Each structure stands twice: as C-alpha cells, then as structure tokens.
Amino acid sequence: QVQLVESGGGSVQAGGSLRLSCAASENIFSLDYMGWYRQGPGKQRELVASITKDGTTNYADSLGRFTISRDNAKNTMYLQMNSLKLEDTAVYYCYGRNINSIGYWGQGTQVTVSS
Secondary structure, eight states, rough: OEEEEEEEEEEEEEOEEEEEEEEEEOOOEEEEEEEEEEEOTTTOEEEEEEEETOOOEEEOOTTTTEEEEEEEGTEEEEEOOSSGGGGGOOEEEEEETTTTTEEEEEOEEEEEEEE
C-alpha cells in the first residue's frame, strides 16, 4: 500500500505562486502514472496535470501556468503553480497508479487564492 502525502498548500493572493509536494512512502518508480487533481467548492474533482514514469506530461486546458515534475530519487512529485487565480481555489490531491492499475490518493491539501 503506497501512501501519498501532500504538502505546500496554503493561502495566497491572486498572482502569487505556490509549490505543492507529494511524498510517497515507497519508490515512486513503481508508479507509472502520477497526477495532481483538484476539487473546487461545489465542483467535481478534475485533472490538473499528470506525469508518467518516463517524464511525459499532460496538462488540463488553460493551465500553462502550472508545471508538474517528479523526482524519483526523492520519491516526490511536485506542482509549481504560478500566476494563481481565484478560480484555482480548491483542494489539491495527489494520485499515483502502479503497473497493475492500482491507484492511490493522498489526503489533499487546501489552496486558497484571494483577491
């Protein structure tokens, strides 16, 4: 059972930046797919960005302000978020899936963007 723990959330003014981290309890090289998802108030959970084991990335539309990365040596995935907007306010979740298609979720970290 892989445990994923997010950190780095908080409150920031619009236009600011935050860097989220997702630390795994074991070698993330076993996770061939990892992603950041978010769920805003009254909204469904949605994909923000994903990254495969070989470093291929994918972003949701209009989120070129964000950069996803992973450091296999540190068993950690990151999400650098720049030029934050009010609509980026959400709980951000880390997700990882292994080669057997077993998925794991983190507990989430709150990001609040204010004007």
